[in-house]
Every structure is written in structure tokens, then in C-alpha cells.
Amino acid sequence: MTYLGEGWDSTAFLVDGRWVERRPRRPGIGPQLVRETVVMPWLAPLLPLPVPVPEVVSEEPLVVRHELVPGEEITSPNAVQGRQLGEFLLALHAAPVAAARRRGVGPMPLPVDRFRAEVRVPGAEELLAAIDGLPADTLVHGDLGTEHVLGRDGVLTGVIDFGDLHIGDAAIDLAWALHSTPPEFARAFAETYGVTPELRERALTWHRLGPWHEVLHGNDIGDRKLAEVGLAGVLERLRTG
Structure with missing residues (x-):
């Protein structure tokens, strides 16, 4: 696991060189991350460029994972x-x-x-x-x-x-x-x-x-x-x- 950095809302790690795992930095961000796991699988096929399509891999503590977007x-x-x-x-x-x-x-x-x-x-x-x-x-x-x-x-x-x-x-x-x-x-x-x-x-x-x-x-x-x-x-x- 490689530390990728912190945004305003979450901390990100690269796992096996392929997966990005994100964890909320504060309690209020959890629902936002979970919402992405619902919205992005629907939205991604409508878009002409790759975007993250996360899924929940752990509920406690909350961790979501998506395939690394290149670039x-x-x-x-x-x-x-x-x-x-x-x-x-x-x-x-x-x-x-x-x-x-x-x-x-x-x-x-x-x-x-x-x-x-x-x-x-x-x-x-x-x-x-x-x-x-x-x-x-x-x-x-x-x-x-x-x-x-x-x-x-x-x-x-x-x-x-x-x-x-x-x-x-x-x-x-x-x-x-x-x-x-x-x-x-x-x-x-x-x-x-x-x-x-x-x-x-x-x-x-x-x-x-x-x-x-x-x-x-x-x-x-x-x-x-x-x-x-x-x-x-x-x-x-x-x-x-």
C-alpha cells in the first residue's frame, strides 16, 4: 500500500499498483463517499473519459476502492x-x-x-x-x-x-x-x-x-x-x- 496523499475530504492509498482506496478524513464525509458508490456506476458509462467507479470494501472503518484512473x-x-x-x-x-x-x-x-x-x-x-x-x-x-x-x-x-x-x-x-x-x-x-x-x-x-x-x-x-x-x-x- 502506497500513500497517495490527502484531499480536503479523504485520504488516498494505492493498493497493488491498481486500486485507489479512500478513507474519510472526518465523520461527515462518510455519506458522501458512499453516495459516490451509488452514483458513479450509473454515471460513468455516460461519459467519454474514464472516471472513478468506487465500491465499498469496508464499512467500519469506511473504505471505498476504485480502479486507478490513468494519467x-x-x-x-x-x-x-x-x-x-x-x-x-x-x-x-x-x-x-x-x-x-x-x-x-x-x-x-x-x-x-x-x-x-x-x-x-x-x-x-x-x-x-x-x-x-x-x-x-x-x-x-x-x-x-x-x-x-x-x-x-x-x-x-x-x-x-x-x-x-x-x-x-x-x-x-x-x-x-x-x-x-x-x-x-x-x-x-x-x-x-x-x-x-x-x-x-x-x-x-x-x-x-x-x-x-x-x-x-x-x-x-x-x-x-x-x-x-x-x-x-x-x-x-x-x-x-
């Missing part, structure tokens, strides 16, 4: 990968919401009260007002970024970490692809997905909100440096978008 974090996103991600999100966002709900997927309310209390910066209320009332009618990954989009030899090989899968605004999944990637990737992604000006603007709103979660997580685990990095990101994105 590494992409460091130089290119146009081919942009088109691939566009195709992936078209498929994900077309997944039937009613079927997802039957498997336990619902909305993911934002911690707005905590945002107001813990992220006190100029422009905060305007951003929170922009988030309020956005659509919540699509099955979304909820946490797409370089660490969760895998590639090898210039192509995408998989998408991982569906812990934040929920019924929400499709634009949340466009935020990183449109606003944190090289122009050739972003253009190819936008053309493939069919990004409209309204979608792009909503994606920018979600992009600006991203570091707010980092501030709260740093506060939750008592990591002052992480919270300060998150706050710097909040200010930078509010200034520049």
Missing part, C-alpha cells in the same frame, strides 16, 4: 485537451437530473453566512448578490481544476474527484476551463462546449468565488497560512477576474 495532473493544457473537456462536460451536463436525484444527488447550498463573516473584503456583497439566484438545474462536477483533470502524452485520460457532484449551475464547471487555462485550451473548450456570453459571465462569477472556500477550509483546520493564501486569491480575482 497525471495536466501542466500545459492544449487545444486537443480543451476539446476533450468540452465534450466531457457536454455529456455530464446532459445526464438526466431526475435519475441523479434518485441516486441521492441534490443541490449544494453555499455557506453564505460564513462567507460574510469570514471573508470581509470590498466587493464581497456584490459577488454574493451575483451568485444568488443563479440556475441549479444541471448535474455538475463542482470542483474542476488542474488537480482533477488528468492527461498523458498531450491528451486527457480521465477526470477524478466527484465528491462535490451536485445539482447546480452548469457554469461552475466552466470556471477553470475559461478563466485559468492557456488561451488555446480555453478557445477550443469554448467552441466545443458552445459557450455563450451569458455562460462565460456566470463562469467568471464562480471563478471569483473559488478562493473563498479555501479561506473557510483554512479556518476549519486551523491552517492560517492556507486561509491567508485563499484571502489573497479572493482579492486578486475580485480585482482582475
Whole structure:
């Protein structure tokens, strides 16, 4: 067994060079991991890239296991990968919401009260007002970024970490692809997905909100440096978008 690292919610180990075992880092994460074992076997066949399909291998303590998704974090996103991600999100966002709900997927309310209390910066209320009332009618990954989009030899090989899968605004999944990637990737992604000006603007709103979660997580685990990095990101994105 090889230690792979810790995310915000779970700890991961590689077993026999093939299986990834995940264990919750705190009690509230257990139901989320179990939900993935119900949702992902249904969702995976609908998607054009490999994704984790976990199963429960131990209930006490809780351990879920899935086959290793190939690839590494992409460091130089290119146009081919942009088109691939566009195709992936078209498929994900077309997944039937009613079927997802039957498997336990619902909305993911934002911690707005905590945002107001813990992220006190100029422009905060305007951003929170922009988030309020956005659509919540699509099955979304909820946490797409370089660490969760895998590639090898210039192509995408998989998408991982569906812990934040929920019924929400499709634009949340466009935020990183449109606003944190090289122009050739972003253009190819936008053309493939069919990004409209309204979608792009909503994606920018979600992009600006991203570091707010980092501030709260740093506060939750008592990591002052992480919270300060998150706050710097909040200010930078509010200034520049």
C-alpha cells in the first residue's frame, strides 16, 4: 500500500499498483463517499473519459476502492485537451437530473453566512448578490481544476474527484476551463462546449468565488497560512477576474 496523499475530504492509498482506496478524513464525509458508490456506476458509462467507479470494501472503518484512473495532473493544457473537456462536460451536463436525484444527488447550498463573516473584503456583497439566484438545474462536477483533470502524452485520460457532484449551475464547471487555462485550451473548450456570453459571465462569477472556500477550509483546520493564501486569491480575482 502506497500513500497517495490527502484531499480536503479523504485520504488516498494505492493498493497493488491498481486500486485507489479512500478513507474519510472526518465523520461527515462518510455519506458522501458512499453516495459516490451509488452514483458513479450509473454515471460513468455516460461519459467519454474514464472516471472513478468506487465500491465499498469496508464499512467500519469506511473504505471505498476504485480502479486507478490513468494519467497525471495536466501542466500545459492544449487545444486537443480543451476539446476533450468540452465534450466531457457536454455529456455530464446532459445526464438526466431526475435519475441523479434518485441516486441521492441534490443541490449544494453555499455557506453564505460564513462567507460574510469570514471573508470581509470590498466587493464581497456584490459577488454574493451575483451568485444568488443563479440556475441549479444541471448535474455538475463542482470542483474542476488542474488537480482533477488528468492527461498523458498531450491528451486527457480521465477526470477524478466527484465528491462535490451536485445539482447546480452548469457554469461552475466552466470556471477553470475559461478563466485559468492557456488561451488555446480555453478557445477550443469554448467552441466545443458552445459557450455563450451569458455562460462565460456566470463562469467568471464562480471563478471569483473559488478562493473563498479555501479561506473557510483554512479556518476549519486551523491552517492560517492556507486561509491567508485563499484571502489573497479572493482579492486578486475580485480585482482582475
